[in-house]
Amino acid sequence: MTLTRRGALQALGAAAAGAALATPAEARTPHRSAPDDLGLLYDATRCIGCRACVTSCREANGEPRDVTMMAGAPYDAPVDLNGHTLTVIKQWSDGTRDGFVKAQCMHCADPACASVCMMGALHKGPRGVVEYSVDRCVGCRNCQIACPFNVPKFQWTSAAPQIAKCELCRHRWAAGKGPACAEVCPRQAVIAGPRSELLAEAHRRLAATPQAYQGGVYGETEGGGTACLYLSPAGFGPLGLPPLGREPAPALVESVQHGIYQGFVAPVVLFGAFAVMAWKNRAAGQGEEP
Numbered sequence: 145m146t147l148t149r150r151g152a153l154q155a156l157g158a159a160a161a162g163a164a165l166a167t168p169a170e171a172r173t174p175h176r177s178a179p180d181d182l183g184l185l186y187d188a189t190r191c192i193g194c195r196a197c198v199t200s201c202r203e204a205n206g207e208p209r210d211v212t213m214m215a216g217a218p219y220d221a222p223v224d225l226n227g228h229t230l231t232v233i234k235q236w237s238d239g240t241r242d243g244f245v246k247a248q249c250m251h252c253a254d255p256a257c258a259s260v261c262m263m264g265a266l267h268k269g270p271r272g273v274v275e276y277s278v279d280r281c282v283g284c285r286n287c288q289i290a291c292p293f294n295v296p297k298f299q300w301t302s303a304a305p306q307i308a309k310c311e312l313c314r315h316r317w318a319a320g321k322g323p324a325c326a327e328v329c330p331r332q333a334v335i336a337g338p339r340s341e342l343l344a345e346a347h348r349r350l351a352a353t354p355q356a357y358q359g360g361v362y363g364e365t366e367g368g369g370t371a372c373l374y375l376s377p378a379g380f381g382p383l384g385l386p387p388l389g390r391e392p393a394p395a396l397v398e399s400v401q402h403g404i405y406q407g408f409v410a411p412v413v414l415f416g417a418f419a420v421m422a423w424k425n426r427a428a429g430q431g432e433e434p
C-alpha cells in the first residue's frame with residue numbers, strides 16, 4: 145500500500161472534522177461467551193504429537209503443505225502458525241517434563257483482533273466464531289499486533305494476500321461437519337463442541353485425575369474467556385499461553401480510545417480514509433507492501 149503525503153494530510157483533516165462532531169462516549173460492556181459458542185478443548189496430557197490434526201486442518205481448508213527438508217527428506221512440520229498454517233503442534237518443556245501443545249485461534253469471547261479492525265473484516269459470527277471477511281480487509285495488520293496469542297498471520301508470499309487464521313471450519317457446517325482437527329485426533333486430545341459442554345468435560349477430567357493436571361482450565365476466564373480451552377500437566381506458562389487477567393483487552397483499549405477520541409469517531413474516520421486510499425492504490429495496481 146502506498147500512501148502519499150497529500151493523501152495522509154487529507155485523511156487527518158477528515159479525522160479532525162469527525163472528532164469535532166463527536167459525542168460523549170458510553171461505557172463499554174465486555175462481550176461474554178454464550179453456552180452454545182462452538183469451541184475446542186485441547187488436553188496436553190493426551191497429545192502424542194502425531195500432527196494428524198495439522199494435516200487434517202490443511203486438507204479441510206485447502207492450504208498447501210509447509211515442507212522443510214530434514215535429513216534429506218521432505219517434512220510438513222511447521223514450527224509456528226503462518227499464512228498457510230492455521231493450526232500447529234509445538235513442543236514445550238519446563239526443564240523436567242516436556243510435551244506438545246496445539247495452537248490455533250482461541251476464539252476469544254471479546255476478541256482484541258476484532259476490536260482493532262475498523263473495517264469489520266474480523267468480527268464475531270454465529271456461535272461465537274471470530275470470522276474473517278477478506279472483502280473488507282485492507283491489509284493493515286492491526287489484528288496481528290493486537291492479538292494476545294499471536295494468531296493472525298499475513299500471507300506475505302501470496303499475490304492476493306489475506307489474513308490467515310482458524311475459523312473453526314465454519315465452511316464445513318452446512319455439510320454437517322465440524323472442526324477437522326478434532327475429527328481425526330486418535331487420542332481425543334482435541335475435541336470440539338459447545339463451550340459449556342467442553343468446560344464441563346474439562347472439569348470432569350480435572351476431578352477424575354487431579355494429579356495429572358496443573359492450573360485449572362485455561363480460557364475459562366483468561367482474557368475474558370475463550371472458546372478454545374486448555375488442560376495442562378505443567379501449568380500454562382511452559383505451554384506458551386500468556387498469563388491474562390479476567391478482563392478482555394478490548395475493554396481497556398477501547399475505554400482509553402473513547403476517552404481520547406470522545407466516541408471513537410476520529411479513529412473510525414481516520415481509518416476509513418486510509419482504507420479508501422488503500423483500495424484506490426490496489427485498483428491502480430500499486431500492490432501491497434512486501
Ligand code: SF4
Nearest residue numbers: 249250252255257291
Ligand atoms: S486468539 Fe487472537 S485472532 Fe483469535 S479471536 Fe482472540 S484475538 Fe482474535
Ligand code: SF4
Nearest residue numbers: 201231310312323325
Ligand atoms: S477448527 Fe478447523 S481451521 Fe481451526 S484448527 Fe481445527 S481444522 Fe484448523
Ligand code: SF4
Nearest residue numbers: 191192194195197329
Ligand atoms: S491429532 Fe491429537 S494426538 Fe495427534 S498431534 Fe493432534 S492433538 Fe495431538
